[in-house]
Amino acid sequence: MRSMWRTTRQLLTLAWHTDRRRLLVATGLLSAGYLATPLVALVLGSFVDDVLGGRATPAITGGVLLAALIMAELMCAHFAHLSYFELGELMDDALRQRLFTCVGTGTPLENQEQPEFADLLHLVQRGIGRTRSSVEAILEFGGLLLTLALSVPLLFTLDPLLGLLPLLAVVLVEANRLARNTIDTAQRAAARDDRLADHFLWLVSRPESAMELRLLGLTDEVVARHGTAWDRASRRLVRGERRAALLRCAGQLLFVTGYLGALVLVVRRVGGGTATVGDLLVALVLGIAIANRMGVVSGLLTVLREVGTTLDRLRALEDPRPAPRRPAAPAPTAAAEAIELRKVSFHYPGSSTPALRDIDLTIPVGSVVALIGENGAGKSTLSKLLCGLYQPTEGQVAYRGTEITADWLAQVSCLFQDFARFELTLAESVGLGRLPADGVPGADEPALLRALRRADGLDIPRSLPDGLASVVGRSYDEGTELSGGQWQKVALARAFLREDVSLLVLDEPAASLDPRAEHALLTTFRDATAHAGITVLVTHRLSTVSLADLIVVLSEGTVAELGSHDELIGAGGLYADLYRTQHRAYR
Numbered sequence: 001m002r003s004m005w006r007t008t009r010q011l012l013t014l015a016w017h018t019d020r021r022r023l024l025v026a027t028g029l030l031s032a033g034y035l036a037t038p039l040v041a042l043v044l045g046s047f048v049d050d051v052l053g054g055r056a057t058p059a060i061t062g063g064v065l066l067a068a069l070i071m072a073e074l075m076c077a078h079f080a081h082l083s084y085f086e087l088g089e090l091m092d093d094a095l096r097q098r099l100f101t102c103v104g105t106g107t108p109l110e111n112q113e114q115p116e117f118a119d120l121l122h123l124v125q126r127g128i129g130r131t132r133s134s135v136e137a138i139l140e141f142g143g144l145l146l147t148l149a150l151s152v153p154l155l156f157t158l159d160p161l162l163g164l165l166p167l168l169a170v171v172l173v174e175a176n177r178l179a180r181n182t183i184d185t186a187q188r189a190a191a192r193d194d195r196l197a198d199h200f201l202w203l204v205s206r207p208e209s210a211m212e213l214r215l216l217g218l219t220d221e222v223v224a225r226h227g228t229a230w231d232r233a234s235r236r237l238v239r240g241e242r243r244a245a246l247l248r249c250a251g252q253l254l255f256v257t258g259y260l261g262a263l264v265l266v267v268r269r270v271g272g273g274t275a276t277v278g279d280l281l282v283a284l285v286l287g288i289a290i291a292n293r294m295g296v297v298s299g300l301l302t303v304l305r306e307v308g309t310t311l312d313r314l315r316a317l318e319d320p321r322p323a324p325r326r327p328a329a330p331a332p333t334a335a336a337e338a339i340e341l342r343k344v345s346f347h348y349p350g351s352s353t354p355a356l357r358d359i360d361l362t363i364p365v366g367s368v369v370a371l372i373g374e375n376g377a378g379k380s381t382l383s384k385l386l387c388g389l390y391q392p393t394e395g396q397v398a399y400r401g402t403e404i405t406a407d408w409l410a411q412v413s414c415l416f417q418d419f420a421r422f423e424l425t426l427a428e429s430v431g432l433g434r435l436p437a438d439g440v441p442g443a444d445e446p447a448l449l450r451a452l453r454r455a456d457g458l459d460i461p462r463s464l465p466d467g468l469a470s471v472v473g474r475s476y477d478e479g480t481e482l483s484g485g486q487w488q489k490v491a492l493a494r495a496f497l498r499e500d501v502s503l504l505v506l507d508e509p510a511a512s513l514d515p516r517a518e519h520a521l522l523t524t525f526r527d528a529t530a531h532a533g534i535t536v537l538v539t540h541r542l543s544t545v546s547l548a549d550l551i552v553v554l555s556e557g558t559v560a561e562l563g564s565h566d567e568l569i570g571a572g573g574l575y576a577d578l579y580r581t582q583h584r585a586y587r
């Protein structure tokens with residue numbers, strides 16, 4: 001119950017900050033509608049008694065008043081509904097903004113990559129839609145309290161036992177609470193399979209993966225797996241829903257039995273002459289109004305509980321587990337003109353083996369550094385630590401003697417292996433690399449062309465119907481699809497758009513480039529260093545690596561070798577071995 005009040009408080013605060021005018025209008029209209037209900041019962045009772053007693057004038061007055069009250073009740077309910085519906089939409093939007101902010105910037109990247117985070121995100125995305133009905137739930141609940149406050153004294157005057165009728169509602173609400181818990185548990189248990197089913201559907205519906213699936217004849221297999229995951233999730237949900245329905249049914253049965261008992265009580269009093277037919281009608285109307293409202297409210301309270309759970313989950317996404325305390329690392333040498341890593345280790349959350357262990361590394365400002373190593377050696381992890389996207393679990397990363405913080409991201413530019421394909425105009429797709437003060441990406445044409453030239457991508461706008469203004473990608477009718485290498489050049493140009501950064505990280509920048517483009521890229525590396533303080537290149541192409549000032553060879557999360565190309569070839573270790581193997585393969 002306490003969590004219900006907490007949810008109510010949170011939602012009312014959100015509603016107040018979102019649109020207080022609509023909140024006040026909806027509250028006023030609903031309250032007026034609820035006030036009308038006991039009045040309708042009272043006027044109806046005396047109207048029937050007047051008709052039966054042959055009192056014409058009071059009966060006519062009562063009839064007119066009754067019609068006016070019923071009209072007012074209906075109108076208030078109708079216009080209140082409009083107000084809280086619109087308010088619900090706005091609150092839904094406000095919560096989605098919170099979710100986007102938290103996923104887009106608030107959550108540490110290493111947490112975001114975990115399946116638990118994905119499950120929680122999936123549940124929150126599905127649950128947020130229910131917010132719309134939550135304002136209605138709160139206002140209806142408030143209205144119910146108002147109806148009870150006015151109806152209970154009236155029922156009590158008819159018969160003290162009738163005054164206890166609303167207590168039965170507690171059984172109804174408790175049964176609904178238990179039912180909701182059962183559904184919650186089922187939803188949590190089904191989330192992983194639900195997400196898996198979505199993933200299979202996504203694989204079949206995306207052109208990139210659908211092509212590979214067709215070629216390999218795997219479409220049926222993926223569809224079958226979708227069906228299996230979907231069935232597993234549905235079975236869990238259906239089991240939960242059935243148990244919940246039984247619980248709700250039991251609660252409603254108890255309530256209806258009590259209500260019928262109360263009516264029998266009044267009928268007997270009418271028979272005994274201690275109550276009038278009008279009294280019976282008052283009890284009947286109030287009883288039905290309370291029962292109806294209880295039914296509506298207990299259903300809506302279920303919504304309120306769901307929204308409460310969604311808000312708790314959203315908060316859990318917004319406040320990830322605190323990062324483990326790191327033992328103090330040796331202080332970096334005073335204001336070295338370098339990025340320094342001191343005893344840096346990194347564990348992915350939930351992983352027992354470290355991806356990086358005890359890395360000590362100094363990367364001087366002005367250098368081009370190559371990170372190489374076999375698959376899984378830790379190159380991408382290290383590059384993300386250098387960018388400040390991951391926080392070391394132990395040790396320290398410092399730039400010019402100061403440990404890097406969240407502000408460091410503003411001094412970094414990167415191209416990752418799984419770069420984004422922004423299906424916008426070419427100018428915007430590149431321009432997103434540096435948002436200008438006016439917030440309009442891609443307006444600075446000379447800068448865009450400079451970045452495209454450095455990425456060897458000047459041919460792209462030339463080949464498009466409207467040059468920089470052309471939409472790239474085929475998600476929209478007017479868009480032109482780019483080749484894999486062209487998309488990579490666009491992403492590279494986006495990285496180059498941030499000029500004068502302290503760190504430029506390029507993770508496999510030549511993966512999709514043809515030999516001529518790769519050669520052009522290599523010759524611009526020196527140029528890149530003139531713009532960026534430090535360039536870090538992650539690659540398996542050792543022809544590119546030989547140009548670097550410093551080569552860092554990673555193996556199983558540690559630095560295995562360090563030096564220039566000539567030094568490492570001379571040393572005859574892992575680098576020399578990899579270099580010779582690749583050289584032989586491409587001869």
Ligand SMILES: Nc1ncnc2c1ncn2[C@@H]1O[C@H](COP(=O)(O)OP(=O)(O)OP(=O)(O)O)[C@@H](O)[C@H]1O
Nearest residue numbers: 113348351355373374375376377378379380381382
């Ligand atoms: N998001 C993640 N969650 C858990 N473990 C991860 C995650 N990403 C990478 N790892 C693990 O961390 C280790 C280092 O991975 P990383 O991607 O840094 O290697 P890499 O050298 O870049 O490999 P590649 O050459 O294949 O790109 C691997 O054992 C990998 O399984």
